[in-house]
Amino acid sequence: DTGVSQNPRHKITKRGQNVTFRCDPISEHNRLYWYRQTLGQGPEFLTYFQNEAQLEKSRLLSDRFSAERPKGSFSTLEIQRTEQGDSAMYLCASSERFGYGYTFGSGTRLTVV
Amino acid sequence: AQKVTQAQTEISVVEKEDVTLDCVYETRDTTYYLFWYKQPPSGELVFLIRRNSFDEQNEISGRYSWNFQKSTSSFNFTITASQVVDSAVYFCALSELSGGSYIPTFGRGTSLIVHP
Numbered sequence: 001d002t003g004v005s006q007n008p009r010h011k012i013t014k015r016g017q018n019v020t021f022r023c024d025p026i027s028e029h030n031r032l033y034w035y036r037q038t039l040g041q042g043p044e045f046l047t048y049f050q051n052e053a054q055l056e057k058s059r060l061l062s063d064r065f066s067a068e069r070p071k072g073s074f075s076t077l078e079i080q081r082t083e084q085g086d087s088a089m090y091l092c093a094s095s096e097r098f099g100y101g102y103t104f105g106s107g108t109r110l111t112v113v
Numbered sequence: 114a115q116k117v118t119q120a121q122t123e124i125s126v127v128e129k130e131d132v133t134l135d136c137v138y139e140t141r142d143t144t145y146y147l148f149w150y151k152q153p154p155s156g157e158l159v160f161l162i163r164r165n166s167f168d169e170q171n172e173i174s175g176r177y178s179w180n181f182q183k184s185t186s187s188f189n190f191t192i193t194a195s196q197v198v199d200s201a202v203y204f205c206a207l208s209e210l211s212g213g214s215y216i217p218t219f220g221r222g223t224s225l226i227v228h229p
Contacts, residue, residue: 033216042117042204042219043158055214089156101148102217104158 004105006092012111013082020078021108025094032075033102034067035091036060043091049075082112116140117207117220125226126195134190134223136205142166146208147181147188148217153201161203164188195227 005024013019025032030051035043046065048056051072061067064082069075079086089109093102118137126132138147149161162172164181172179176193192199202224208217 035219040221042206042221045216045218048214048216050214056212056216091158093158101160101163103160104150106155106157 004092004094004103006090006105006108008108009106010109010111012113015084015112016081018078018080019082019110020076021090021092021110022074022076023092023094023105024074025092026096026103029094029096029103030072031095031097032069033093033095034075034077035093037089037091037107038087046077046090079110082110084112086110087112116209116218117205119203119205119220119223121223122221123224123226125228127228128197129194131191131193132195132225132227134192134203134205134225136188136190136220138186138188138205138207140186140207140209142209144210146215146217148206148208149179149188149190150204150206150219151201152204152222158204161190192225195225197227197229200225200227 007022011019032049034046036046037043045058046061047067049069052069064080067077089107091104091107093104095102116139145166147164151159162179169181178191180189202222204219204222206217206219208215
């Protein structure tokens with residue numbers, strides 16, 4: 001068990017470009033969450049998967065954002081036509097059961113220039 | 114309205130002092146879960162404790178203790194004899210049923226600075 005892995009750790013992109021992040025959860029965890037964290041704020045919920053099904057999406061997840069979890073294993077979060085306001089830390093977490101401890105990855109820090 | 118309120122933005126103490134981080138939550142559910150996470154300067158969120166709404170027993174783990182009071186909707190966290198390594202941002206989170214799933218909502222965090 002190597003914990004939750006996120007790649008890349010850092011991403012700098014030009015405004016208008018598309019970016020994709022990957023999250024590999026703990027293997028036996030069937031629940032996966034994406035959060036966004038900006039400086040000085042707590043993590044804000046973006047979306048949630050149970051196995052391969054995307055069950056919840058926040059209003060924060062505009063139509064430029066899409067997330068997938070094919071086969072219920074790793075997940076990807078794509079942002080199209082990035083804007084400067086998308087600059088943040090994108091965190092992934094997984095859990096075995098609802099209400100149990102959520103294990104977070106180290107995050108992907110996105111900077112849009 | 115914030116579901117999880119951490120009114121203390123920043124707390125500064127000297128090593129060996131005791132410090133309490135406040136967390137007040139808001140929910141209409143009878144079943145919910147509360148958490149505390151630590152985020153050191155390295156950035157990774159570290160799980161500290163989980164509490165379900167039916168278990169009001171206070172918990173102690175080494176220098177850490179938690180006081181859960183449903184009557185005041187609070188879940189406070191105390192560090193006894195603080196150390197420099199305790200310096201971090203601490204987040205309280207509430208997990209309640211939302212559309213059939215339990216989704217954690219985080220407070221804005223309290224930055225704890227422990228001076229030597």
